[in-house]
Amino acid sequence: QVRTTLVLLLSVLSVADGGKLLVVPVDGSHWLSMREVLDVLRQKGHEIVVVAPEVSLHIKPTKNFVMKTYPTPYTQEEVHHAFWRTSQDVFEEGPFLERFLKTYERVKNISAMYLSTCAHLLYNKELVRYLEESKFDAVFTDPILPCGQILAEHLSVPSVVFLQQMPCGLEYEATQCPNPSSYVPRAFTDLTDHMNFFQRVKNVIFDIPNYFLCDFVFQPYAKLASEFLQRDMTVLDLLRQASIWLVKLDFVLHYPRPLMPNMIMVSGVNCAHKKLTQ
Numbered sequence: 478q479v480r481t482t483l484v485l486l487l488s489v490l491s492v493a494d495g496g497k498l499l500v501v502p503v504d505g506s507h508w509l510s511m512r513e514v515l516d517v518l519r520q521k522g523h524e525i526v527v528v529a530p531e532v533s534l535h536i537k538p539t540k541n542f543v544m545k546t547y548p549t550p551y552t553q554e555e556v557h558h559a560f561w562r563t564s565q566d567v568f569e570e571g572p573f574l575e576r577f578l579k580t581y582e583r584v585k586n587i588s589a590m591y592l593s594t595c596a597h598l599l600y601n602k603e604l605v606r607y608l609e610e611s612k613f614d615a616v617f618t619d620p621i622l623p624c625g626q627i628l629a630e631h632l633s634v635p636s637v638v639f640l641q642q643m644p645c646g647l648e649y650e651a652t653q654c655p656n657p658s659s660y661v662p663r664a665f666t667d668l669t670d671h672m673n674f675f676q677r678v679k680n681v682i683f684d685i686p687n688y689f690l691c692d693f694v695f696q697p698y699a700k701l702a703s704e705f706l707q708r709d710m711t712v713l714d715l716l717r718q719a720s721i722w723l724v725k726l727d728f729v730l731h732y733p734r735p736l737m738p739n740m741i742m743v744s745g746v747n748c749a750h751k752k753l754t755q
Contacts, residue, residue, distance in 0.1 A: 497611065529544060595623075618636060
């Protein structure tokens with residue numbers, strides 16, 4: 478049912494024989510769930526072109542899409558270590574300040590790698606010329622790496638974003654979706670959606686460092702986008718251009734929260750190969 482829903486949503490690319498879709502993915506687990514959607518879209522007749530760095534963990538060519546690669550300055554070993562270190566940090570416990578500092582250092586390192594990868598894509602003149610001449614109907618991307626949104630803006634085509642959550646709740650700010658600290662628990666708080674007054678105060682306090690973390694991570698993308706598009710852009714400007722937000726959350730594993738009409742919950746895509754009983 479979930480995969481059928483995704484196909485119906487993305488079928489707006491074309492009402493004829495299928496649309497032409499440019500895919501700008503993010504490596505790791507982000508790609509594994511996105512690949513499920515692409516396989517079905519290909520079966521439905523859509524033409525799919527994936528752009529990815531030459532060095533990656535999971536993004537590999539298949540018969541279901543055309544793959545265009547571009548060089549980056551990172552080796553396979555460096556990429557593997559960065560992802561491995563990130564996965565280890567996620568499961569570590571400890572005081573808030575200690576976890577925040579570790580998260581800050583981890584995000585600093587991997588965001589530098591992502592930013593460099595994005596810059597090498599945007600300034601690959603041969604590849605960008607190919608994308609311009611290909612006349613895509615839409616861009617399908619994971620916005621945690623805003624490179625796809627920059628390309629969508631450059632190519633003047635609509636975008637469909639596929640994500641779980643973004644740091645600092647940027648997806649809710651971009652879509653003007655309510656995100657009240659009195660109701661929606663913030664990262665690292667271990668709170669639920671039922672909070673007393675003091676827990677709400679704690680939730681607000683824990684939200685403050687996120688703004689500094691997000692500014693550190695995403696501000697370089699705003700600068701990169703402004704230089705590439707030759708006009709002033711912010712990351713929120715890029716995210717606001719997204720037509721549909723396919724959100725890999727559900728209210729079984731996550732606390733209920735407000736959503737906007739163009740935010741569609743598609744968590745079950747991660748269970749595509751599981752035979753679940755009712």
